[in-house]
Amino acid sequence: MQIDDQPPAHLQIDQDLTHEERQWKAERISRVIMLLIATAGLLGLLGRGPLSYTSVRSADGTIEVRYHRFERALASSDLVVSVKPPTDQTPLAIWIDQEYLGTVKLERITPEPNWSEVHADRVVLYFDAGPEGAVISLRQQALGPGLPQAQLGIEAGSSVSFRQIVYP
């Protein structure tokens, strides 16, 4: 029996084989697209995952930030700031760009800073840190989709800058 057969005349059915052919084609294409989306998700191209997790280090190596390149709005993730010797600062002061802080909600800073200072362009967090350096984790949540540019650094020292992609 051929696919282009017409339905029997006495069976009142609104069949359209041309449409059906198109539908099957769309189904086949969509299966490939769904597979690609799932693969991209597994690899971390659509949020957190191996290809998303990356780090940026200052030229002199004193500050390194590990972050997710691809984020999702309203999902929590960590920025891990590692400060390596020499840090002759006491206390250790880390600044974060205000513009970036406007695009995220800082949920938790581990360890908690001793105190913080707010300036027009940045927020400075003060920590007690030993001479061997410090690792500070900032749990944050992107507030909305976009391409926020983050800048942070050691007060009167090196800084790093990176851009994230935040999906809706």
Place this chain on the structure above:
Amino acid sequence: MESVIRGAAVYLFVWLIFRVSGKRTLSNATTFDLVLLLIISETTQEAMIADDNSMMNGLLIIVTLIGIDIAFSLWKQRSKAVERLLDGAPLLIVEDGRLIPERAIRSRISESDVMEAARDKHGLERLDQVKYAVLEVSGKITVVPK
């Protein structure tokens, strides 16, 4: 504003994904299909509501969803082509007791699916007792006995 955009985006996405996944997806209504549907609805709800549990947000999303649904049904009424695009069309899969193989394969239907519908609605025993079986737009198989 965001609630309306979220509602509309989720409506269109869910429509598209169900439309391109084929008539038979989730229409079989096995226990697992039902559970899968519940999981999907839960996930969809989370994406629509986001972090706003207010009544106004709920009201806006419901109005958006029902509004789009009404708009689509009015559009379907005016044009046959739109109706086919949005809902699909029924397809004859058994004629005079014979399964039309290419249509069955492409629609992911087996002889046992047709026989299940034939037994369920008409108490038929064999495929040759089926005059016509149609895969409806809902994904259900309807049977006309000989």
